Amino acid sequence: MKRYRYILLLFLSVCILCLAVGYGVTRMAAEQETAPSHETESVPETETARDSHLAEEWEEEQAETANQDLNSRYYLVAEDGFLLVFPREGNRVCMYTHVPITDFPEEEQERLRAGISFASMLDIFNYLESYTS
Numbered sequence: 130m131k132r133y134r135y136i137l138l139l140f141l142s143v144c145i146l147c148l149a150v151g152y153g154v155t156r157m158a159a160e161q162e163t164a165p166s167h168e169t170e171s172v173p174e175t176e177t178a179r180d181s182h183l184a185e186e187w188e189e190e191q192a193e194t195a196n197q198d199l200n201s202r203y204y205l206v207a208e209d210g211f212l213l214v215f216p217r218e219g220n221r222v223c224m225y226t227h228v229p230i231t232d233f234p235e236e237e238q239e240r241l242r243a244g245i246s247f248a249s250m251l252d253i254f255n256y257l258e259s260y261t262s
Contacts, residue, residue: 202216202217202247202248202249203215203216203217203223203246203247203248203249203250203253204216204217204244204245204246204247205226205241205244205245205247205253205256205257206241206242206244206245207230207238207241207242210229210230210231211225211226211227211228211229211230212226212228212229212230212241212257213225213226214226214250214253215244217246224250226257228257228261230242232260232261233260237260
């Protein structure tokens with residue numbers, strides 16, 4: 130009879146611990162959603178400052194485009210009707226997504242058949258979520 134008490138006590142303590150952890154996680158998620166953004170007011174720029182800023186942005190975009198192959202670590206490719214993730218170098222599958230290609234519009238299906246490069250797995254997850262949710 131004492132064994133059952135100890136088992137019941139252990140079970141209840143595990144349940145309470147799980148509830149406490151779940152409460153903490155949901156509370157942290159709620160705080161992150163309601164965190165105020167710290168946006169600053171923009172000050173009007175002069176035309177020359179604006180032009181130089183645009184030129185800098187254009188140069189940065191060109192540099193990013195030139196280095197895109199170096200930054201691309203993963204490729205999302207459609208094979209046999211489903212999306213697979215491959216590393217930039219190698220032919221082993223990093224992840225089977227089990228997402229059918231038919232969930233995407235025709236234009237995206239063509240891009241996926243050719244393969245889309247991403248810098249990180251997080252970018253892949255964001256891309257998939259934008260089309261599947």
